[in-house]
């Protein structure tokens with residue numbers, strides 16, 4: 310291994326232990342491994358388990374087993390997000406001190422009903438790049454007294470970023486550097502497409518966007534290699550980096566491994582699960598071939 314310097318590239322593979330790894334994860338993990346090796350870089354493993362209701366230690370063990378079988382090594386310690394809620398809370402407090410966060414009280418069902426009522430009249434409700442409806446503006450305009458009253462009565466709420474105010478805080482347009490399989494070069498970020506993103510839920514004190522951004526910075530990640538399904542989310546990550554004064558990595562969003570039906574693989578995809586393929590007698594070299602490497 311080459312000597313580590315402050316310019317040593319740092320990569321990370323960041324799976325969520327809410328299911329078994331499949332060929333799509335293998336592609337991501339192998340690309341991270343190969344790119345780190347080719348550049349004399351380091352590779353971290355991050356277990357993204359903020360959703361304590363869906364993540365299990367059995368799935369986490371399976372991640373270690375599958376990666377080791379593939380011949381992928383990572384540097385200790387593994388960063389387990391469930392052990393770092395204080396770091397996400399600190400970032401949240403910073404955004405709150407800037408006045409960019411508000412409590413959001415509408416339940417999923419209420420949002421759904423609102424959107425359905427709106428669309429029943431023939432009007433389109435704006436949706437984010439993943440197809441989910443943007444959060445209605447009502448809560449953003451509540452008075453302090455109203456918010457306090459709702460909280461005092463124990464109404465469950467999430468914390469959301471006031472996108473409009475957040476965008477007003479930053480000077481000029483945001484870009485990221487992209488080297489992946491989609492559009493490359495300097496990509497213009499457009500966080501407004503996501504509306505008032507959720508940063509903390511009543512049942513999970515952080516969100517994917519917040520914890521991934523904070524962790525990439527705290528781990529000094531210089532190269533984010535992940536699937537093209539997260540390409541659009543990078544706009545939110547760039548915004549959070551800018552607001553929190555965090556360094557920005559170079560992004561490489563790779564093609565997805567598709568199932569026989571042409572759709573993205575899901576965690577319940579038995580036939581493409583790494584453990585199933587291993588049990589069927591395949592070798593790591595076969596996994597590379599099946600993942601298209």
Ligand code: GLU
Nearest residue numbers: 323324325357521535539
């Ligand atoms: N935890 C995410 C997933 O399993 C990946 C996050 C990322 O690479 O930014 O899809």
